[in-house]
Amino acid sequence: MRPSGRAPDQMRDISFEPNFTRHAEGSVLVSFGDTRVLVTASVEEKVPPFLRGKGKGWVTAEYGMLPRATHTRGNREAAKGKQSGRTQEIQRLIGRSLRAVVDLPKLGERQITLDCDVIQADGGTRTASISGAWVALRIAVDKLLDSKALTEDPIRTQVAAVSCGIFKGTPVLDLDYDEDSSAGSDGNFVLTGDGNIVEAQLTAEGELFDEEQLLRLLRLARIGCDEIFAAQRKAAGK
Amino acid sequence: MRPSGRAPDQMRDISFEPNFTRHAEGSVLVSFGDTRVLVTASVEEKVPPFLRGKGKGWVTAEYGMLPRATHTRGNREAAKGKQSGRTQEIQRLIGRSLRAVVDLPKLGERQITLDCDVIQADGGTRTASISGAWVALRIAVDKLLDSKALTEDPIRTQVAAVSCGIFKGTPVLDLDYDEDSSAGSDGNFVLTGDGNIVEAQLTAEGELFDEEQLLRLLRLARIGCDEIFAAQRKAAGK
Amino acid sequence: MRPSGRAPDQMRDISFEPNFTRHAEGSVLVSFGDTRVLVTASVEEKVPPFLRGKGKGWVTAEYGMLPRATHTRGNREAAKGKQSGRTQEIQRLIGRSLRAVVDLPKLGERQITLDCDVIQADGGTRTASISGAWVALRIAVDKLLDSKALTEDPIRTQVAAVSCGIFKGTPVLDLDYDEDSSAGSDGNFVLTGDGNIVEAQLTAEGELFDEEQLLRLLRLARIGCDEIFAAQRKAAGK
Amino acid sequence: MRPSGRAPDQMRDISFEPNFTRHAEGSVLVSFGDTRVLVTASVEEKVPPFLRGKGKGWVTAEYGMLPRATHTRGNREAAKGKQSGRTQEIQRLIGRSLRAVVDLPKLGERQITLDCDVIQADGGTRTASISGAWVALRIAVDKLLDSKALTEDPIRTQVAAVSCGIFKGTPVLDLDYDEDSSAGSDGNFVLTGDGNIVEAQLTAEGELFDEEQLLRLLRLARIGCDEIFAAQRKAAGK
Amino acid sequence: MRPSGRAPDQMRDISFEPNFTRHAEGSVLVSFGDTRVLVTASVEEKVPPFLRGKGKGWVTAEYGMLPRATHTRGNREAAKGKQSGRTQEIQRLIGRSLRAVVDLPKLGERQITLDCDVIQADGGTRTASISGAWVALRIAVDKLLDSKALTEDPIRTQVAAVSCGIFKGTPVLDLDYDEDSSAGSDGNFVLTGDGNIVEAQLTAEGELFDEEQLLRLLRLARIGCDEIFAAQRKAAGK
């Protein structure tokens, strides 16, 4: 039995509240249960130095957690003077996941930065961030298309992510904090709207796992992502 | 005429949405027009080293702005590895303002940290932060009183803050970004519920000012803070 | 009774020793009683990036305190690897105060940096810094005028600063360390030679204050600044 | 055809040179083809603060690359003043992988740090590091057993890692730099001597992948790890 | 011919102005010609962690240069966030030199920190710092002896330093900035009042040197240090 009473293949309630803030070219408040992440997409008409003059764009991400997003207050990374290894690992994953569905040459020489700031954390902040980032990116790119700054859509398909894990011996979908902190193995799957995989990552936390379990978790992830894809399309008005 | 069409002594719509997040002992989303700040109060049962064993508590604040809270994206302070001088100046002001209305010995040997994170900025983020911080603190202290961790209320009175400035020669209340960026002088007043002043600070940005103008702005601030005090009481259920 | 035996409206002995060092374009050792600050003005024929090509100059300040300027040794900020919030707040104030009396377009595309280094501290280091910075700036600008690098004087008027506070219930002028550390409220006023205000800032440290007290302190500040203005003119040979 | 002429399921020559340095409790120079990593295991009789008094030990890792381990010289992280996100991600993975096969309570209140320093890089530095770290750890733990500091072996089984990827449409084992920099997808598998998985991680770099490809790469990884396990045992004298 | 017109074995005018500041237990403004360094000695009744409980004291030094001590303004190290290699090298040398003449067990479990801050630089700042540090230390230790905190003098003898170099083929004593920046070789000698050497360091800058030149410079250093020793004794009232 899951602490939340959910079935093994049941997602938490997910929602995307588009245009949550007004300055960013794209923004969304994404909720996976009690996990809430504000994602903004900022378009800049320049690319990082290593891409200058190469006729293509860039999509990157930054991630942060408000100090009291969690049960006990964490130190503010700006005050400590550096981002943790965990933060950097997550923001690298988000950027990589979004770039996997964007045709960078079609984006032109511009950069879109996806800022994912966790307002409240209850497990799955990185998967909520990736899923929300697609919506913020979609909104920002639609504005570029509407304004004719872009003539062709550089977004090839949707991308979404969900966590899965072995909780008390049972493979379950979309772990919340209680499950995440005691799961034997857990991981994250980043899938695309056309049925492919961008990233599969599964880690033994307390118990090792085998090939069969890896496959069962991947299948759960497909169930979860399909639900997320539908919600993303609705939020983005597609 | 103000860009927003407001009268010189007219505040923007202000609102306090208490309990915006669930982990913190106190939290509120405060809005001054389009400026929105999430404030959380975190209670810890320990004090900083310089206060250990002195039988009194501490109230401190940290301030941050999400990278895309503003019109153009700013660098993330955690990624830069340091907080700007502006950030530090603001968080020192917030802490000082709240401590002015708290009886620290009555708080006992515990620290309350007020995290003020700007979700969206349109001028007046520091005054919204101070005003919201009082509500978050009030909620957190009420929980301590309810649980009998505290037997006497350490909060002496309310505290609120508002910005004022000389905009195109006219003293105006509660500057928004458009006004703030072109005001001749502007400043912030931090006032208490019992009619006193915690901090008065007025700076010439483009035009010098005189004593009479300082007084007129202080009087505008009283008008604004009275409105904030009423909203604070309502949000805190008093 | 003040610890020093001074009358409430009496400044400490103030002195400006111009040309204290030889490399800087302007330099002065300013003393407010036992507070001694070395201020140098350095002229560079370039402006910061945000001003390039805009046809105007910039005046900025940096502030530091030697580790043993104070009663007990403080950590060296260079060794700690960062400037404190207090340091940054003070250097922002000094820069802002000086810019308020300089016509930046008349300065041309050059930057003048005012380095204020506290050799010995006894309260009022920021006000001594501002007051001394004007002298160092005046000397440096006079050299630019003498050498015809400038044809019009960009300095509009004098600027000086002094601290005031409520000490044991009495408003007093120019607080020394003993007064500063036990004042109920204190603040700093930055005034100009033509009678205007650049910055008024008053903070309740232990006791709140009211409008009348704010005004009395402002009037004390005028008395103090008039004395400083006279000493500045003498030091600058005007 | 692979640039190196290897068959798709063929590892590079691998070797473990134990006791490469003399001060560390365990050390090994591991080579996967031209990739060479020096791994040392340092035993300290204390644990990090979060584990004090809990009756169990800790295994952690640090990773670094000599500036000219690579084709072009990279900046020295010590000189830049921070470790890259990539470095932190890798050292977190190494630590996690080794902890997965260690019974921490049996280790007692001591910490073993595995320093993995890349002398020469040609792809697969993180998998060579993990594989070598097991040998260094084994040597260090054997010394603790020999000296009776430990009475029970805390190492449950072997752990090894290898990279796999889709190179020009073909799943291949143990990518070298040439393959790694142009693979469509690649990832790392961390497997244990008793047939389980510690970590499976596969990322689409240029082309998305599907479930079948994930499985084929996992099977290649088993082939590679079996070869590594044999070499580890020989190096550790088992 | 030296730019200053001095004879090869002629020092610049040197002076020690004791008790230049009032808070430090010892202080002196030392001048070697236009080079002026403020040195303070701060006594703390504790030792660094590595010496705790060992029944002996410590003498250490920090060094800094005010940004405009030099011909052109240098960046403030506190603002850059780190001390340069040169600064660290110098402060290590100063500490080592003073410790060489102090009997640390006789000092008891206390630390004396010598802060050497360069007010104005014209070559030889490290040698002026060492020479001045002895005076500040002497004054501070005399206070400890006067107050009976110490009963035996821990200072064994004097220590002084001077630079020497080969300028246009001629060995010269006490290089000023003009000489220093074009010397073929230069170095620093730290000598004691009883005729021994604490540190000899000579570096080829543009021309290599031989054993005979090393000896001639050492002999010049003796001449210079004898003059400094006399001035130190006078300043310290011995």
Place this chain on the structure above:
Amino acid sequence: MRPSGRAPDQMRDISFEPNFTRHAEGSVLVSFGDTRVLVTASVEEKVPPFLRGKGKGWVTAEYGMLPRATHTRGNREAAKGKQSGRTQEIQRLIGRSLRAVVDLPKLGERQITLDCDVIQADGGTRTASISGAWVALRIAVDKLLDSKALTEDPIRTQVAAVSCGIFKGTPVLDLDYDEDSSAGSDGNFVLTGDGNIVEAQLTAEGELFDEEQLLRLLRLARIGCDEIFAAQRKAAGK
């Protein structure tokens, strides 16, 4: 009697293993007894900003020590976020020593960086680094000559370094860790193949020294460097 049983003027076994790694333009693993340093020379076709357009090259060095190169594990400088004063002092010395034998205009507008990474430490890491750096530089420059990128050899002569010290009253050559940690005085001499001195540096650690001792150590250094010169030439194929 020396702990190692060596005669006072006897070096440890020294060896240079050229081309230890494959990516660098020059590389060598240098051993002075148990001290082993990997030195690589990296050629870049650009110079640092202060030399741009001046028609000459630059030779610089960086130094690091693997965390477990020493008896007890030291902190990784990259993880601490800064290089120690000792590291910076050493790398400045290495760069200076190599530049002393290079004709920088003949090198053309290119920079050669010598990375000296200590694999295992047993005293004398800086002198082994300098001696090895010459070999790595020689190999790299020979490649530039072979490829006709250079037509004239910019290396004037050899450079080598060795430590000497007074151990239990006896002047000895090439101190190992045991001697180094208890020597009364020790220092480093950097000598050239044509009999000159680049750097002589001798420091009293526990006992002061005199001129005669300085000379005796210098003479020991000549014996040691002659042996190193022969080994360097052999390693570089000269």
